[in-house]
Amino acid sequence: VAHAAGGVAFAASGLVAPLVARKALAGPVALVEAADDGPVRFAPAARTLLVLDGDVARCARLEVGDVEPVRSNFGYPVGRIRPGARQGGDSLGAGSGPRLLAWWRVALAAEALGAMDAALRFTVGYLREREQFGRPIGSFQGVQHRLAECAVAVEGSRWLVYEAAAHGAPAEAAACAASYALAAAGRVHRETHQLSGAIGYTTEHDLHVWSMRLQALRLELGGPGAQLRALARERWGAPA
Amino acid sequence: MTPALELDAERAAVRDAVAAWCGDAVGVAFDEERWRELAGLGVLLVGADGESGACELVASFEALGAAAAPGPLVETVLAVRLLPAALRQAVASGEVLVAVGEPPLFSFAPLARHFVELSGERAFLALPTGPIEAVDTLAGDPWGRVVLRRERELEGGASALRAGRVAAAALLAAGGRTVLERAAAHARTRKQFGRAIGEFQAVAHPLAHWWIHVGAAEMLARAAARGLDDGAAEAGELAAAAWRSAREAALGAAMQAHQTFGAVGITLEGALFPLTRRIRQWASLPLGEAQAEAELLAAVGLA
Numbered sequence: 176v177a178h179a180a181g182g183v184a185f186a187a188s189g190l191v192a193p194l195v196a197r198k199a200l201a202g203p204v205a206l207v208e209a210a211d212d213g214p215v216r217f218a219p220a221a222r223t224l225l226v227l228d229g230d231v232a233r234c235a236r237l238e239v240g241d242v243e244p245v246r247s248n249f250g251y252p253v254g255r256i257r258p259g260a261r262q263g264g265d266s267l268g269a270g271s272g273p274r275l276l277a278w279w280r281v282a283l284a285a286e287a288l289g290a291m292d293a294a295l296r297f298t299v300g301y302l303r304e305r306e307q308f309g310r311p312i313g314s315f316q317g318v319q320h321r322l323a324e325c326a327v328a329v330e331g332s333r334w335l336v337y338e339a340a341a342h343g344a345p346a347e348a349a350a351c352a353a354s355y356a357l358a359a360a361g362r363v364h365r366e367t368h369q370l371s372g373a374i375g376y377t378t379e380h381d382l383h384v385w386s387m388r389l390q391a392l393r394l395e396l397g398g399p400g401a402q403l404r405a406l407a408r409e410r411w412g413a414p415a
Numbered sequence: 416m417t418p419a420l421e422l423d424a425e426r427a428a429v430r431d432a433v434a435a436w437c438g439d440a441v442g443v444a445f446d447e448e449r450w451r452e453l454a455g456l457g458v459l460l461v462g463a464d465g466e467s468g469a470c471e472l473v474a475s476f477e478a479l480g481a482a483a484a485p486g487p488l489v490e491t492v493l494a495v496r497l498l499p500a501a502l503r504q505a506v507a508s509g510e511v512l513v514a515v516g517e518p519p520l521f522s523f524a525p526l527a528r529h530f531v532e533l534s535g536e537r538a539f540l541a542l543p544t545g546p547i548e549a550v551d552t553l554a555g556d557p558w559g560r561v562v563l564r565r566e567r568e569l570e571g572g573a574s575a576l577r578a579g580r581v582a583a584a585a586l587l588a589a590g591g592r593t594v595l596e597r598a599a600a601h602a603r604t605r606k607q608f609g610r611a612i613g614e615f616q617a618v619a620h621p622l623a624h625w626w627i628h629v630g631a632a633e634m635l636a637r638a639a640a641r642g643l644d645d646g647a648a649e650a651g652e653l654a655a656a657a658w659r660s661a662r663e664a665a666l667g668a669a670m671q672a673h674q675t676f677g678a679v680g681i682t683l684e685g686a687l688f689p690l691t692r693r694i695r696q697w698a699s700l701p702l703g704e705a706q707a708e709a710e711l712l713a714a715v716g717l718a
Binding site: 315316317319320 | 615616617619620
């Protein structure tokens, strides 16, 4: 999905919502933490909000005026949701909160995976073509090995995401997939840009399509650090 | 205004004196007599009276870091700043050891006379409520698990931690530099696939990458020390930044050095492992992670 980089709220609508809510929700769906007053991905386009509020997930219809769009370079529509809209909605029952959180983590990791994979493939393609120092720069070992490290990180993310999803998003596996994928996303983002050089900064070159989105994904749900702490808690019962 | 980031002649002399004492001390186990000798150089007390001295501290800790010197180095920097005056002298002279950290695991607990419990940027004089359970560590130092009861809060936690962070940064940056030098030396001589392995880009480039990071961390530690000595407003942020930077750089350098050395690098008798396991230990010191991060975020207006 994230390969196409055009899916509107796909992860939330297509993956999370059906697995968390027992009934069909009017899409697109946006995900938000109850206390988060920052910009939310897909909020301007969403018709339904899934709110994570501790042990409970709530679903709320979004009305006109509930969302204030925020200009950003992230490549997703983002907007601030007014507090009243975040507080309301129907509860999906006790225990629905952790379920939402786990699937949200898996979905986030999956989106990051798709974007990383695409960014890496695109960069490899470019490096095969681009010549400097008398040869395609992709033929230098220093470049190849860095790409190989990225490929390992992407594959690791892939299989952690698949494992978490296949097992129904248990809390530890979901946190593991999210922490690994978001860390990998940061690395792949940096490396693809470092290896692409100046052209990678231009909008004429397509790399930004994925790298801006990878940045946005790394800001969600508290970022890579929060996923690592969650993993430690789930695995060892360690304090947050 | 850029602070001079080279050690001046006086501080270089301090570093050289400590380096001479260290000799070839890499991997040597902690020894109480040698600890007292180190204390005799005045290294443990420098800057503790609140006057300037951070630059000397960094100079000596660079030498200690390069040699992977054993002992509760940063812990003692904290202890001499936190403990009541009556207890300070015996610690500074090396007669008495202090375990400083977050329970339940403390470095040098089995040998410690005093315990200081850290909680964020707060510090408490504490006493064990039961026996100390000795714990083996990779670096071979005597650690222990202990349950403590806080006796009273100690003043000056935030400022002691600033000095501790700068000291840790100096240790880590110098340790990182040493492992990279050893890895490069190995890469120049070790032949595989028909040539010195350092000729392969995939070996050389990552070492260069971490060399830059280690060098930057070293400069940041010196800048932070200068800031502390000058009473600069940004000294706290510089200390926090130096600590984080040096931790990341040293751990990255250690990892890359291990990649370069291959199997021989993880042997106990090899040239690398005694240093990298000490880097790992120095990088785990609990010097108020959350507070340091908050200070850095505030410095860039993101608090």
